[in-house]
Structure formats: structure tokens, C-alpha cells
Amino acid sequence: xxxxxxxxxxxxxxxxxxxxxxxxxxxxxxxxxxxxxxxxxxxxxxxxxxxxxxxxxxxxxxxxxx
Numbered sequence: 029x030x031x032x033x034x035x036x037x038x039x040x041x042x043x044x045x046x047x048x049x050x051x052x053x054x055x056x057x058x059x060x061x062x063x064x065x066x067x068x069x070x071x072x073x074x075x076x077x078x079x080x081x082x083x084x085x086x087x088x089x090x091x092x093x094x
Contacts, residue, residue, distance in 0.1 A: 029063050029088075032088070039056045043056055043059055045078055067089060069085075069089060072093070
């Protein structure tokens, strides 16, 4: 998760990228929750799309996608 945030530059920039690409209402509180509890499966799939595969769903959620 830290590498993902570094990739975007901040939690806010990650949230903004989500909202722009997918029309969601992701806020930094959501990102903070993902850091603490793990990325939801549907969001892992979206992150894979958002990063053109740089952060694959299997990298983000190996417990589900391996």
C-alpha cells in the first residue's frame, strides 16, 4: 500500500485519481482504512486498471488472487 501511495504521491492524489477515472467518491479516509484493513477486492481490480497493471490485483490482494 505504501508503494501505491508513493506511486501517486499522496493519499489525496490516489483518491482523486479514483474519482476522476471511475466516478467514485473516494476520500482519504477510505485510503486510510485500506492501509489498516486491506484493500477491498473490487478496489484492487480498479487499482490494476488505474495503474495499467503496475499494481496487479494479485500483488495487492495475494490472499484472493493467487
